[in-house]
Amino acid sequence: MLPKAYDPKAVEDGIYAMWEQSGAFKADTASKKEPFTISMPPPNATGQLHLGHAVMLALEDIFIRFARMQGKEALWVPGTDHAAIATESVVIKKIQQEEKIPDPRAKLGREELIRRIADFVGKSQDTIRSQIRKMGASCDWSRERYTFDPALNRCVNEVFVKMYKDGLIYRGHRIVNWDPKMQTTVADDEIEYVEETVPFYTFQYGPFQISTARPETKFGDKYVVVHPDDKRYKQYKDGEQFECEWIGGKIKATIIKDKVIDMEFGTGCMTITPWHDPVDFDLAERHKLDKEQIIDFEGKLLPIAGEFAGMSIEEARPKIVEKLKEKGLFVKIEENYVHRVAVSYRGKGKIEPQIKEQWFIDVNKPVVPWKKKNMSLKEVMQDVIRSKEIEIIPDRFEKVYFHWIDNLRDWCISRQIWWGHRVPVYYCKKCTEIVNGKEVPMRLLYIGSEPFEVHEACGSPVTQDPDTLDTWFSSGLWTWSTLIDPALTEDYSLDLPDLLKKSPDYQKFHPTTVMETGYDILFFWVARMILMTTYATGQIPFKKVYLHGLIRTRDGAKMSKSHPETCIDPLEIIPKYGADALRLSMIVGQSPGNDSRLFEEKIGGYRNFVNKLWNASRFVLIQCEEAGLQPNEKLKIENEKLSLADKALLSALQDLITDVTEGLETYRLSEVGERLYSFVWDYFCDWYLELSKGEANPQVLIHALRTMLQLLHPYCPFVTEELWKSVAPRGATLLIKGVWPQADDSPKNQGAFDQLQVVIDVITALRSIRAEQGVDQGKKIEAIIHTKEHVKVLESQRGHIERMGRLEKLTIDAKSAKHKNAASVFLKGVEVHIPLEGMIDMKAEKQKLTKEQENLRGFLAGVEKKLSNEQFIANAAAEVVAKEKQKLADAQEKLRKVEERLKLLS
RNA sequence: GGGUGGUUAGCUCAGUUGGUUUAGAGCGUCUGGUUUACACCCAGAAGGUCACAGGUUCGACUCCUGUACCACCCACCA
Secondary structure (H helix, E strand, C coil): CCCCCCCHHHHHHHHHHHHHHHCCCCCCCCCCCCEEEEECCCCECCCCCCHHHHHHHHHHHHHHHHHHHCCCEEEEECEEECCHHHHHHHHHHHHHHHHCCCCHHHHHHHHHHHHHHHHHHHHHHHHHHHHHHHCCCCCCHHHCEECCCHHHHHHHHHHHHHHHHCCCEEEEEEEEEEECCCCEEECHHHEEEEEEEEEEEEEEECCEEEEECCHHHCCCCCEEEECCCCHHHCCCCCCCEEEEEECCEEEEEEEEECCCCCCCCCCCEEECCHHHCHHHHHHHHHHCCCCCCCECCCCEECHHHHHHCCCEHHHHHHHHHHHHHHCCCEEEEEEEEEEEEEEECCCCCECEEEEEEEEEECCCCCCEEECCEEECHHHHHHHHHHCCCCEEECCHHHHHHHHHHHCCCCEECEECCCCCCECCEEEECCCEEEECCEEEECCCCEECCCCCCECCCCCCEEEECCCEECHHHHHCCHHHHCCCCHHHHHCCCCCHHHHHHHCHHHHHHCCEEEEEEEHHHHHHHHHHHHHHHHHHHCCCCEEEEEEECCEECCCCCECCCCCCCCCCCHHHHHHHHCHHHHHHHHHCCCCCCCCEECCHHHHHHHHHHHHHHHHHHHHHHHHHHHHCCCCCCCCCCCHHHCCHHHHHHHHHHHHHHHHHHHHHHCCCHHHHHHHHHHHHHHHHHHHHHHHHCCCCCHHHHHHHHHHHHHHHCCCCHHHHHHHHHHHCCCCCCCHHHCCCCCCCCCCCCHHHHHHHHHHHHHHHHHHHHHHHHCCCCCCCEEEEEECCCCEEEEEEEEEEEEEECCEEEEEEEECCCCCCCCEEEEECCEEEEECCCCCCCHHHHHHHHHHHHHHHHHHHHHHHHHHHCHHHHHHCCHHHHHHHHHHHHHHHHHHHHHHHHHHHHC
């Protein structure tokens, strides 16, 4: 016999091990079944699982388990991400703190640091693997991948080479976001802005007054920019030059007219620093102006700053202002200027724009063959969404996505950190080449995916480009690089199309079915996967994108370790409430794309539900034992032995199956969860089980329980699998491998359900009458009772109420009917005789019916109008029109009934 | 500056193309109750002019316009 309360801690690990050993997670490439694939967004291999991962795992596990039970070949590929910059900065920090080494890169060198990081990652991966298991995720561990696997590195290199050959990857001097702290470039998307209040200075610059929050960048400024339409500066011409006194002495300045200037802001003119400001850089490019570096890569001022050279920005700033004051060029200072400072999303270091030579991906060059045209990467990215090949849930994110693409610039893919896929470009250490008539060291000797060590022509060793690739370059390949057969990647005679063609997993499982992830990485990752995958494979990476929202604390704050009191840690919750409860609490009541709040009471509520299910099952088993039925027998449900309640339950189960299946197919997870919750608790436990205490039908009980376990399994896999052990039909597989129930498994009993509904309504009405009229034994009840389908008029003389177990028994004797025309039902502990005729309070009834009649007539007119609209018929899908017609027919029928009733009443 | 989402019961949120919902759930509150599983329980109750103002419609939580507040995203304001 089952214990009195469900103890998740005692069963979960065992169940998971059982699933794993059974091979249920493992997808079969050779199978003929329809594939259903999910690539798990790989958690960063830096630490611990958090709620974001937990919600991702819960959602995807539901998709996968449902698909598997529906008989699809379900593959869920797990993995981890090397997360270049994030990981490197974590490890460097760790070494700094634990070993007191201020600059680990310099002290340890490239090889040693990489070894240390790899060590750290290895341990972290173990932790993550076990945590993914704790959530019950049924992913295929035999196919686990890591973005830094040699096989994936091969894919990265192949794509790099292909892009280079297609002219999509180029090297150029461009302004980049430089992080002096991490000593690397940072992507535009990886920057966040922090508000800072700083002094805002205005200085005299020749005849102009210019304002700045960053005087330290102003040394080299020799261009002053004004708006061409600005009347204040009408007398100056574009390109006009003048001499003036500036920080380091006399300079010659040039006036530039350009529309980027906001005339309203400050004095309406500014000087520019092209080397350290993206806007200025663009402007300088447009007007072909000189650019000069002022600040070095460490964040210190260069010799151009004269006496300030070598100082840090913080140190130099007040001194420069002081000097300008001395020179009489200071005009004014505004103390509380709010200004936004760019900070690295990962390392939190202040970003200093710099011009550097970097590798870029050209997003505008139209060289990608797509649908028999040559498109740019941007155009392909737009096309796949526009054509609905990829659908985003919720669809409003499609707009956001398009907007992002519109503003997309060339993607800087090189990073100066060490942890990452190294740029597959090699140089000869010795040879030189002629560029623009000058002899320079050889820039590029070889580019390719195969490792390369010696320059054959001269016999000297080669060196690989020191830069590594942006982490999103490799994760952009994730949906398919994980499906490439690793053994093939050791063969360098194969090219990328060969690798794809010869990998059975790729052939079977790509494109993947659904990509589920947080909306916060729509740009970082989802967009990059679309870009990289369409280009590299000619296929879309996934058919659907399901975006979940952020999980917040009770107060709506972001979950972070800085608020330990409101922050929920899945690893603390699972032992306490169980993985099933956690999963439910994150799924039910949440809609895609919207943030939601999670707190412990909520999880507790679903723990109660899981326990309720457990006890209901216990009760069913007890009933069976009493009735002498083996719970794992094959069932024979005989129609003639069914009570009205049994029939109603069976009928309701059919509806439940239909609703749950449809809901899951359309990704309405919250709704389905709620439906299941309320069915199990309100309908099955509180109503049917209570009834069955009177006269139990163990066959129906077992049947219903089995069906509910099957339907609930994707949501709460552990408890359902555990219970399945007790009620599974002999010879049945594990629930995880089981089949999804079909709605037509057993006969429909819709009639019974309607009949029952009438009775339920009657009882509900009687209750309220009793409350209103204070009916007690022997007092007359007079009322009209509305039901879904009928208007029953009930007149009763006598009624009495008595307790019967948990329910109350209310008996009402009909006056005139004498049970002749009355339905007599025993239900929910209540015996009711319902007379079918008799009248009271016709006025109110008539009013209501008349109103309904009016509404229906209006409605009919509306629908008819719609259906006679040719444009509507022409444009609408066939099923929409059919639905409208159905609506029309239903309404006509309804109207007919209403009119009939009205006639009856008059 | 541009964009998106939100505003529904004390709290946290559902509500699928406008009509069987006289607006739902969970938690909380209140009143009863140890009754053939479950106090992680049962039976009931109270609690909402669906942010506000207009409009379209026979009919609006649902569609349109505007307003207010909140949140987020994007953008080159020196």
